[in-house]
Amino acid sequence: MLPVLKFRVMMEDQIARFPSQFAWEPELVRGEKLPKNAPIVVCGMGGSHLGARLLSLDPSCPPLLVHSDYGLPKLPQTWATTALYIASSYSGETEETLDAVNAILEKGYPLAVIAAGGKLEALAEEHALPFIKLPKEPLEPRMAMGYQMIAFARLFANATLEEAARTAGRACSLPDAQSRGAELARIIEGHVPFFYASTQNLPIAYHLKASINETGKVPSMFNVVPELCHNELSSYTSKSTAVLPVFLDDEADDGRVRARMALIRDVLAEQGVPTATFPITGTSPLHKALSFVLIGNYAGAVIAKKLGVPDAETPLIGDFKKRLSNLI
DSSP: OHHHHHHHHHHHHHHHTGGGGGGOOOOEETGGGSOSSOOEEEEOOTHHHHHHHHHTTSTTOOOEEEEOSSSOOOOOHHHHHHOEEEEEESSSOOHHHHHHHHHHHHHTOOEEEEESSHHHHHHHHHTTOOEEEOOOOSOOGGGOHHHHHHHHHHHTTOHHHHHHHHHHHHHOOHHHHHHHHHHHHHHHTTSEEEEEEEGGGHHHHHHHHHHHHHTTOSOOEEEEETGGGGTGGGGGGGOOOSEEEEEEEOTTSOHHHHHHHHHHHHHHHHTTOOOEEEEOOOSSHHHHHHHHHHHHHHHHHHHHHHHTOOSSOOHHHHHHHHHHHHHO
């Protein structure tokens, strides 16, 4: 049990230091090369793109698309040629992101880089690209979210968005997140949670799912209302109780979406399928999202402890990447 305790303390320490990231002042190198008022394409995988997804919740965020794959996304011509591409990788070694960078450089599109080092930093220096170096700390990429959000906002040249992120991060309550994380872990224990949110809260549902996967080491999925009413709802005809639908209820959501959620719960109850409701609360869209970064990881840490697995590290992903490098 001692190794589990070690990992658990490490994750809790990372969570506890999370709000302080929003006081960080990044150094933007070669910022004069950044295009102004451009749409944004973020190229990154896993925790390295989640900060951008969360920033998109704020009204001041520019048009933004996340590309998590090799090469370049298929974009309308007006986007493809005018967008600012941002390559984000905490390690600077992410294979898919490096491949995207090579494709962007070949096209000659505007490109900026966020990384803590690695090959990506070397490419930024080689090609004299706008660059922000993230603090190199013993953090999992998903727990460097605060640094990444501030770096993204700085590259967007959006002081309003940057201040909104800083304010939201400072407002996060660790005791509240720990309490709610423990509550969420209790609710989903023994089930595969499917987190359902409004379309506007998709980044929250996505991040919560990823936190339960990476920190808790258990399967989890997400979807949005109203889309799930047109496909996924039918899957509950089998009356499966292995999956637990968890509805993320936000008072700021469209009233029609909230009505749909209530009706879905009634329909599932008639099918004998248990459900749960978990409120989204906060003073702003970013405050809500950042609170769930903490809630999800606290919940994951509780689950990981009960399962006797490491909560901070992701050994299965590490092994997969190592074996993948031998194949390609």
